[in-house]
Structure formats: structure tokens, C-alpha cells
Amino acid sequence: MDLYTSDPLLLKSAEIKGGILTQNTVPHSPEKPSPVEEPSASFMIGLSAGHAVKHFYQQAFLLLLPSIKATLGITDVHIGLIGSIRTIFSAGMNIPSGIVADIWRSKVALILASSLSTLGIGYFLIGAASNYWLLVLGVAVTGIGTSFWHAPAFGTLAAVYPSKRATALAVHRMGGSIGDSVSPIVIGILLGGFAIFGLEWDGLNWRQLAFLMVLPSLGSAAIIFLVYRDIPAMSSTGLTFKTYRESIKPLIKNKALIAMTGLTTARAMAHNALNIFIVIYMSEDLGFSAFKSGYHLSLLTLFGIGFAPAMGWAADRIGRRIVIFTGLASISVLIYSILIFRDGVGFTVVLSLLGLFLYSVNPVMLATAIDATKRGTEGSVTAIVFTGGAVFGSISPVLAGWLRGMYGMDSVFYFTGTIAAITTFVSLIIPMTTSKE
Numbered sequence: 001m002d003l004y005t006s007d008p009l010l011l012k013s014a015e016i017k018g019g020i021l022t023q024n025t026v027p028h029s030p031e032k033p034s035p036v037e038e039p040s041a042s043f044m045i046g047l048s049a050g051h052a053v054k055h056f057y058q059q060a061f062l063l064l065l066p067s068i069k070a071t072l073g074i075t076d077v078h079i080g081l082i083g084s085i086r087t088i089f090s091a092g093m094n095i096p097s098g099i100v101a102d103i104w105r106s107k108v109a110l111i112l113a114s115s116l117s118t119l120g121i122g123y124f125l126i127g128a129a130s131n132y133w134l135l136v137l138g139v140a141v142t143g144i145g146t147s148f149w150h151a152p153a154f155g156t157l158a159a160v161y162p163s164k165r166a167t168a169l170a171v172h173r174m175g176g177s178i179g180d181s182v183s184p185i186v187i188g189i190l191l192g193g194f195a196i197f198g199l200e201w202d203g204l205n206w207r208q209l210a211f212l213m214v215l216p217s218l219g220s221a222a223i224i225f226l227v228y229r230d231i232p233a234m235s236s237t238g239l240t241f242k243t244y245r246e247s248i249k250p251l252i253k254n255k256a257l258i259a260m261t262g263l264t265t266a267r268a269m270a271h272n273a274l275n276i277f278i279v280i281y282m283s284e285d286l287g288f289s290a291f292k293s294g295y296h297l298s299l300l301t302l303f304g305i306g307f308a309p310a311m312g313w314a315a316d317r318i319g320r321r322i323v324i325f326t327g328l329a330s331i332s333v334l335i336y337s338i339l340i341f342r343d344g345v346g347f348t349v350v351l352s353l354l355g356l357f358l359y360s361v362n363p364v365m366l367a368t369a370i371d372a373t374k375r376g377t378e379g380s381v382t383a384i385v386f387t388g389g390a391v392f393g394s395i396s397p398v399l400a401g402w403l404r405g406m407y408g409m410d411s412v413f414y415f416t417g418t419i420a421a422i423t424t425f426v427s428l429i430i431p432m433t434t435s436k437e
Helices: 041-072 076-103 105-128 132-160 162-192 206-212 214-228 241-253 255-285 290-302 304-318 320-337 344-357 361-371 378-393 395-407 409-426
Strands: 010-017 020-027 194-196 199-201
Touching: 041 076, 041 105, 041 132, 041 162, 041 206, 041 214, 041 255, 041 290, 076 105, 076 132, 076 255, 076 378, 076 395, 105 132, 105 206, 105 214, 132 162, 132 361, 132 378, 162 206, 162 290, 162 304, 162 361, 206 214, 241 378, 255 290, 255 320, 255 361, 255 378, 255 395, 255 409, 290 304, 290 344, 304 320, 304 344, 304 361, 320 344, 320 361, 320 409, 361 378, 378 395, 395 409
Parallel strands: none
Antiparallel strands: 010 020, 194 199
């Protein structure tokens, strides 16, 4: 007869020998997680396509800002506040979406579909907005929509591709970069119109364009749901709430996770401020048309399409720290370079080079954070990392708007470049560990 204790580290057996009960205690190692059968690359690529749609909508709004500013007569601080509101509402839903993704992984397809459909609702409200605060409401809804995507998608990919985690997340980021790159060009044409081969079209105004974007997002949401609802990799039952609660407790004490969240947060502060005001700079300071602003904005992501998977591949093979340091250092140097190459070919080249690193380092940082935690919490870790970036990243656009209004655009470049420089040096000393669970 064998008797077992509840202690997972001990195996106690009782043996009856000749009427005498003896008890032997034998060390027993905790069970290792069973190997994960990784799905084919098509699963990774399909989710990446959905990410492209999400980022198309996310990036499109930046091209609307100059027209919105002129129509409503608002200031740079108001523009910064719009960026902050979008980020804050995105942050507010990150943690809940991460929890739902980890506990009900079988519902991930529904969550991703909700992300795209909520973006469509947000754009409808933006188009219908008759004043600044109604516009802010629409922007807040789009912020909620963007947050429904990251934790479920990145968390699922991290869970089902444990041996090539950075690569999977980088391919997903590549999809986002495609959307970020295509969106400014398409939106620039739709806003600015065109004249080619004797054909002329004046384009749409920002309200018409916002309404136009509603139906495609709803259609994309339906496709995501129908395609992924029965995929085995997304049909896992996930964790029970009790198991999840026990798994999540160590996260708040995980030094490597806290450090990487802080690093991601600082990077997000630089990124958010630069992303919003580089569009205003091109429109107001350089006098670029909507189309010219659009294709220059696309350069911030275009070359990162192929570079993000390369950085993920390198991080999986030579280590996370050197790749993160290189990416952050390059971002800092290139932002400062805009102060030298303010216009013309030099400006275009700097934006192109910045596009190699601006988004590409993100999935490597996320993979590093997930590395430090146990299996089953990937969605929540993703949510924590993105929430940290969103909460503090929401402050920087307002600060950048105030700096631009007081001291000009150069102060924004100094502000964002300095944050990136500090982040670069910190990346050399923070802990980066890998969990054995």
C-alpha cells in the first residue's frame, strides 16, 4: 500500500513487512512541463496578417491629426492629450485582456475579433465627432480596441512557440510593421487625392475617411473569428482561475520582469512622443503634403518589416542583451541625427534607418520578459509589459506638446533622444533571466 503526501517534493511510501509498518521518504523532483507541439508557420503568419490590419488602423489616425488640428483649431497640447488618452485607455484594458487570454485561451479568436470591431466603432465615433471631447471619446474607444489584440496574440504565440519565441513575436511584429508602412501611404492618397494620366481626384476629408474605415474593420474581425475559432493551438482550455492566481503571484516579485517592463516603458515614452509629433513637424514645419507626410511616416516601419524577424532570430541564437542594446543605441543616435538632417534626402535616410530599429526591438524585449516567467502566464506578462509602457508612455506626448509649444520641435527631438539614450545604458545592467518552469 502506498501513501502520498501533498508535498510535491516528497514521495512517501508505506510498506508492510512481516506485520511491521515502515515508512520510507524518497526525494522526488517536481514534474517538468510537458513539451509543447509547435504549430506550423502558417499559424504564425495568419496572426501576423491580422496584426497588420490592427496597425493599419492604429497608424492611420496619425495622418488625420494635422487635418483635425486645423478643423477644430486645437493646440499642440491638445494633440498630445489625444495621444495620451488613446494610450491610457489602451493601458486600462491590457491587464483584463491578458487574464482572459491565459484563462480562456479557447476564446482568443473572439477577443482578437473584438479588437478589430472595436477599432471600427471608434472610427465611426471619430467621424461623427462635432467637437474636441467627442473626438476624444472616439479615440478612447480605438485605444481599447488596440489593447484587445496584444496580450492574447503575443501571449498565445509565446506559449505555442517556446523554442523560437523571439522569432515568433518578431514575425508578428513584422505584420504590424506592414500595416504601419502601408497605412500612411494609402491614407495620404485618400486624404490628399491624386493627379495621374489626366485623372484628378481631390481626396476625402478626415471625417469621410473615418467613416470609410468602419466596414473593413468589421469584415476583418469576422474573418479572424471564423478562421481561428477552431484552430487546435487556440482551443486550449488554458488555466483554471485557482491555478492562474497561484501562477501570477510570483510575477509581482520577479525582478527580471519588473526591470524589462521598466525598460519597455522608457522606450515607449520616447516612441509615443516622436510618433505623434513627427507628423505635425512634417505638416507644419516642413510643409509636406498629406501624401508626402504619409510615405515619410511609412519609412519609420517599412525597413523594419524584414529586420524585425532578423533581430528575433539573432536574439534566439546569440542572446537577448546584445540585440536589445544595439537596437536602443541605434534609436537614440538616429533621433539625435534628425537635428542635423532636418529636411531633404538626409531626413528621408535618417527616418529609413530609424525604421530598422524603432519597432523591431520591441518583440525581443517582450520575449526577454516572458523568458523570466513560468509557462501559462504569457498573456498576463504581455499585458504587464504593455501596460507599463502605456501608462507612462501616455505622459510623454503631453510633455512633448508643451515642449514644442514653448521651445520648438528641436526640444522634442532632444527629449525623445535623451530618453532613448538613458534606456540604452540601463539595458546593460538590468537582470535578464530564463525561468526553468
